[in-house]
Amino acid sequence: MRNRVLTLTVLLGWLMLPLLAWAQAPATGAGKVGVMNIQAAIGNTAEGKKASADLQKKFDPRQRELQQAQQEIQGLQDQLQKQAATLSDEEQRRLARDLEEKQKRFKRNQEDFQADVQAEQQEAIQRIGQKMYRLINEYGQQNGFALIIESYPQVPVYFAPTDLTEEMIRRYDAAYPVEGAATTAPAAAKPATPVPKPAAATKPATATKPATATKPADKPKP
Numbered sequence: 001m002r003n004r005v006l007t008l009t010v011l012l013g014w015l016m017l018p019l020l021a022w023a024q025a026p027a028t029g030a031g032k033v034g035v036m037n038i039q040a041a042i043g044n045t046a047e048g049k050k051a052s053a054d055l056q057k058k059f060d061p062r063q064r065e066l067q068q069a070q071q072e073i074q075g076l077q078d079q080l081q082k083q084a085a086t087l088s089d090e091e092q093r094r095l096a097r098d099l100e101e102k103q104k105r106f107k108r109n110q111e112d113f114q115a116d117v118q119a120e121q122q123e124a125i126q127r128i129g130q131k132m133y134r135l136i137n138e139y140g141q142q143n144g145f146a147l148i149i150e151s152y153p154q155v156p157v158y159f160a161p162t163d164l165t166e167e168m169i170r171r172y173d174a175a176y177p178v179e180g181a182a183t184t185a186p187a188a189a190k191p192a193t194p195v196p197k198p199a200a201a202t203k204p205a206t207a208t209k210p211a212t213a214t215k216p217a218d219k220p221k222p
Contacts, residue, residue, distance in 0.1 A: 031144055031146025031147070032145045032146065033145070033146060033148075033149065033161040034140070034148040034149070034161050034163070034164045035148070035161045035162070035163050035164070036150060036165050036168060037150075037151050038132070038150055041132060041165050041168050041169050041172070042125060042128050042129055042132060045132075045172045046177070047172070047173075047176055047178050048124075050178050051124040051128070055117070055120055055121065059116070059120075063113070066106070066109060066113060069102065070106060073102050073103055073106060076095060076098060079095060080092065080096065131172065131175070131176055132168065132172055135171050135172055136148060136164070136168060139164065139167070139168065148164060
């Protein structure tokens with residue numbers, strides 16, 4: 001089990017809240033369009049970081065047990081392969097039964113572990129996501145957004161919408177502070193960050209002309 005399982009990740013599909021947040025468009029126009037990485041927003045709130053750390057602490061002992069069981073299985077497999085010529089038939093059968101039993105137990109425990117981790121992740125994501133979704137709608141209505149689009153994993157956008165991810169993280173932390181975590185009040189909304197466009201060919205830089213020397217002022221006449 002090389003990868004760390006216990007990271008707070010947003011699961012797509014039915015688990016996710018609706019990926020489009022609709023706001024009331026101004027009566028005089030179509031309204032602004034914003035994009036937001038809901039996965040990054042949820043995971044980078046103070047509450048999201050705390051939930052991830054709590055999951056890691058809670059499930060670390062079980063993960064270490066699984067790693068130890070996997071090492072024991074590998075040891076038995078190596079023993080059977082390396083000592084096949086020297087072991088008696090009875091000893092080989094005993095080791096094979098032991099190996100099969102350990103493999104079955106490992107698979108069962110691993111499935112239980114993954115199911116428990118996923119259930120805890122879903123609970124945390126839904127808890128934070130519901131509050132985040134309310135803030136997104138409030139922000140959209142107050143700031144004239146007609147549409148806020150989910151940008152995960154990558155939505156091709158050919159114009160320059162406003163990225164609200166950092167803004168919503170700040171607003172969430174201010175609205176739902178976590179004890180012991182540093183929080184900051186919502187900052188003024190940043191100017192829209194344009195989506196990078198394909199780089200156009202750049203013209204050679206024009207050499208800057210040297211500054212013209214300033215003529216000394218004429219001496220006052222007597």
